[in-house]
Every structure is written in C-alpha cells, then in structure tokens.
Amino acid sequence: MVQATLSTARSALKGLRCRECGETYDLAAKHVCEDVCFGPLEVDYDYDYIKQVVSRETIEAGPNSIWRYRAFLPVETDNVIDVGTGMTPLLQANRLAKRLGLKKLYIKNDAVNMPTLSFKDRVVSVALSRARELGFSTVSCASTGNLANSTAAIAAHAGLDCCVFIPSDLEAGKVLGTVVYNPTVMAVKGNYDQVNRLCSEVANSHGWGFVNINLRPYYSEGSKTLGYEVIEQLGWELPDHVVAPLASGSLFTKIHKGFNEFVKTGLVEEKPVRFSGAQAEGCSPISQAFKEGRDFITPVKPNTIAKSIAIGNPADGIYALEQARKTNGNIEDVTDAEIIEGIKLLAETEGIFTETAGGTTIAVLKKLVEAGKIGRDETTVAFITGNGLKTQESMAGATSAPLLIEPKLASFEQALEQSHSL
Numbered sequence: 001m002v003q004a005t006l007s008t009a010r011s012a013l014k015g016l017r018c019r020e021c022g023e024t025y026d027l028a029a030k031h032v033c034e035d036v037c038f039g040p041l042e043v044d045y046d047y048d049y050i051k052q053v054v055s056r057e058t059i060e061a062g063p064n065s066i067w068r069y070r071a072f073l074p075v076e077t078d079n080v081i082d083v084g085t086g087m088t089p090l091l092q093a094n095r096l097a098k099r100l101g102l103k104k105l106y107i108k109n110d111a112v113n114m115p116t117l118s119f120k121d122r123v124v125s126v127a128l129s130r131a132r133e134l135g136f137s138t139v140s141c142a143s144t145g146n147l148a149n150s151t152a153a154i155a156a157h158a159g160l161d162c163c164v165f166i167p168s169d170l171e172a173g174k175v176l177g178t179v180v181y182n183p184t185v186m187a188v189k190g191n192y193d194q195v196n197r198l199c200s201e202v203a204n205s206h207g208w209g210f211v212n213i214n215l216r217p218y219y220s221e222g223s224k225t226l227g228y229e230v231i232e233q234l235g236w237e238l239p240d241h242v243v244a245p246l247a248s249g250s251l252f253t254k255i256h257k258g259f260n261e262f263v264k265t266g267l268v269e270e271k272p273v274r275f276s277g278a279q280a281e282g283c284s285p286i287s288q289a290f291k292e293g294r295d296f297i298t299p300v301k302p303n304t305i306a307k308s309i310a311i312g313n314p315a316d317g318i319y320a321l322e323q324a325r326k327t328n329g330n331i332e333d334v335t336d337a338e339i340i341e342g343i344k345l346l347a348e349t350e351g352i353f354t355e356t357a358g359g360t361t362i363a364v365l366k367k368l369v370e371a372g373k374i375g376r377d378e379t380t381v382a383f384i385t386g387n388g389l390k391t392q393e394s395m396a397g398a399t400s401a402p403l404l405i406e407p408k409l410a411s412f413e414q415a416l417e418q419s420h421s422l
C-alpha cells in the first residue's frame with residue numbers, strides 16, 4: 001500500500017485546545033477543559049507546516065482512503081489503521097436533481113463506506129489509530145448503532161479488545177452488525193443519552209478508550225475527511241450548499257472545519273458555503289432552537305425511526321446552530337413518514353438504498369428546495385451517511401411485495417399484465 005507522502009520526522013499536531021476559552025492541553029485522552037471552563041477540546045495543528053509539506057499532488061498520490069489526508073488528521077505516526085475507509089463515491093444525482101428542481105446536486109455516498117457501510121468508519125478509523133498510539137488496549141463507545149458496528153469491526157481488525165454500549169431497542173441489523181465481530185456488547189435499557197451518561201462513568205473508572213468520550217477530540221476529526229473528499233472530487237472546488245444530518249452535530253461542524261482547513265492551506269479557493277442541517281421531528285432539539293431563534297439547546301426525549309441520529313442532548317448542538325446561522329443556511333426537521341418517502345425517493349431516482357438518517361437528509365433537502373431555501377442554481381451536496389440494509393424494519397409495509405408466480409411462462413405473463421394495470 002502506498003504510504004502518505006508526509007515526512008514522519010514531524011507531525012503537524014500542536015495540542016488540544018478549548019473551543020470556548022482557548023486553554024491548551026497536551027495530546028492526551030481528554031475531551032473537556034477541566035482546568036478552566038469545561039468546554040469541549042479540539043485538536044490544534046500547525047497549518048504553516050502542513051502548507052509546506054502538502055499539495056494537491058501529494059494528496060492525489062496518497063492512499064485511496066482517508067489516510068491520503070493524514071497531515072490533517074490527529075495521529076503522530078505512519079502506523080495508522082487503514083481498512084480502506086473513505087474515498088466513497090460523490091455521485092452527480094441528475095435524476096433526483098430534476099425531480100427536486102435543482103440544477104446540480106451531488107450525493108456523497110457513505111452508505112458504501114468501508115468496512116461497515118456508514119460514515120462512522122471515518123471517525124473510528126481515526127480514533128482507534130490514535131487510541132493505539134496512546135497505548136489503549138481496550139476500546140469502547142456509546143452508540144446509536146453505526147458507531148458500535150464500526151468500533152467492533154475496526155477493533156477486530158486491529159486486534160484491540162472491545163466493549164460497546166448500545167440502547168437495547170436498536171434495529172436487528174445494527175445489533176447483528178456488531179455482535180458478529182464478537183466484542184463485549186452491553187445493551188442498556190434506556191435511550192442513547194442514558195447510555196452516554198453511563199459510559200462517561202465507565203470511562204472514568206476503567207481507563208478504556210471511549211472513541212466518542214475521552215477520545216472525542218481525535219474521533220471527531222475523522223469527519224473532516226468528508227469535506228476534503230468533496231473538495232477533491234469536485235475538482236478542487238467548494239460547493240455552494242451542504243445538507244447533512246445532525247445527531248450530536250459533530251459531523252456537520254467538522255465538514256465545515258475541513259473546508260476551512262483546505263482554504264487556509266491554499267488547497268482550494270475560498271467561497272461562501274451555506275450549511276443546512278437535517279433532523280427527525282421526533283428528535284429535533286437543534287432544529288427547534290434554530291426555528292425559535294434560541295442560542296441554547298433544550299434537550300428532548302427521542303421518539304423517531306431515525307435512531308442513528310436520535311440524540312436528545314447533542315454535544316455540539318450549539319456549534320451546529322451557530323454554523324447554520326452564520327453561513328446563511330437552515331436547520332429543518334421532517335416526520336417519520338417523510339423520512340420513509342425520502343428513502344424511497346433516493347432509491348428510485350439514484351439507486352442508493354440509505355437508512356433512516358439518509359432518508360431524513362433527503363426529506364429535508366426536498367423541504368428546503370420547496371421552501372425556496374436552497375436555490376435552483378446552487379451546487380448542492382447531500383451527505384448520505386448510512387446503509388438501508390441495516391434499518392430494514394423501518395420499511396415494513398412501505399414498499400410493494402414481489403409478484404409471486406409459478407415457474408411457468410403463462411403465470412409470468414399473467415402477473416406482468418396485472419402489474420402493468422396497477
């Protein structure tokens with residue numbers, strides 16, 4: 001495999017930095033500004049150094065995975081876990097665009113991400129690479145489903161011990177897609193927010209690497225690669241408008257950070273990009289705050305089929321809110337019925353079967369276009385983050401059944417005729 005061309009002599013990592021007060025910390029497994037304000041910590045880089053060693057050419061010569069952007073990722077060595085995550089298709093969605101009344105629409109298709117068919121493979125590939133550098137032998141997570149799939153799979157590949165925590169009412173595909181890798185799985189009788197609270201306590205008492213708790217500053221950086229890939233796949237250009245789902249709000253804010261970093265290091269020309277976020281009505285704390293003009297999030301109790309994005313108390317909610325407002329975007333929510341319609345619309349027009357989170361994104365995209373909040377001429381990218389085969393129960397009764405026939409030509413002809421008259 002081709003190695004990233006960045007020299008190993010030095011990494012661009014500077015340290016952790018508090019998003020609220022700017023206090024700096026060393027590069028440990030730490031996620032809150034415990035000395036000053038309890039704000040979230042973010043990874044800080046030496047961008048002048050990155051600018052010196054990275055160009056479009058060095059990136060294009062790198063591996064066909066997220067690790068082509070290693071200079072921008074929070075690892076210190078070349079010894080990363082590369083399971084082929086990233087470089088998913090950016091599909092020009094002409095038929096869907098036409099249906100919605102847009103000129104140029106792209107689908108960033110992480111429904112086919114590797115190894116577990118969701119965008120979470122990005123954050124976990126990065127988090128576990130860093131966990132290994134920091135010397136963790138057991139990794140863990142609080143998950144709404146996809147994260148457990150990714151953590152269990154990539155930990156198996158890397159030979160790390162793994163214990164994951166999920167709400168006990170998850171879809172069967174998400175559960176099987178975790179247990180097959182044979183980690184320890186705790187199915188918690190409660191919702192995600194309760195699982196997360198429990199995991200914070202376990203992280204304190206067990207010294208494990210929780211990808212989305214004590215390793216969160218590293219983990220969340222993995223989502224930046226969605227932004228980098230879109231720029232590269234658009235021919236080193238920024239789009240006009242982004243539509244992405246919001247759970248904790250992390251993915252949404254990190255696509256933005258990824259765009260900014262490529263501008264800052266001279267890899268792409270600056271232009272304004274509008275960011276619009278998608279939530280399910282049954283768990284829409286960020287959307288509600290946006291619509292009511294609030295600058296704080298009121299936690300909610302989730303009740304929606306879009307379980308993978310059902311976070312009632314979103315950690316990065318206020319940053320997502322601020323980003324949508326500052327970029328002249330929107331945050332919108334849709335009903336479960338609209339989510340199902342969104343899944344079917346994407347499948348029928350583009351041949352992509354996404355899960356409920358993707359249905360949410362497509363339904364919000366449609367709603368925003370219809371409301372005139374996305375312009376017909378805006379080059380728009382919709383981020384499809386998960387695969388429909390994992391949430392099959394949500395489609396019960398929503399599609400037509402196959403036509404059952406005898407193994408005889410006459411039976412086929414009869415059924416075909418009947419289907420045409422439907």
Ligand SMILES: *Cc1c(COP(=O)(O)O)cnc(C)c1O
Nearest residue numbers: 146247248249250251357385386
């Ligand atoms: C986790 C997840 C998201 C969004 O996650 P954030 O917490 O907002 O970063 C979106 N789609 C799918 C399918 C997910 O699993």
Ligand SMILES: [Zn+2]
Nearest residue numbers: 018021033037
């Ligand atoms: Zn602080």
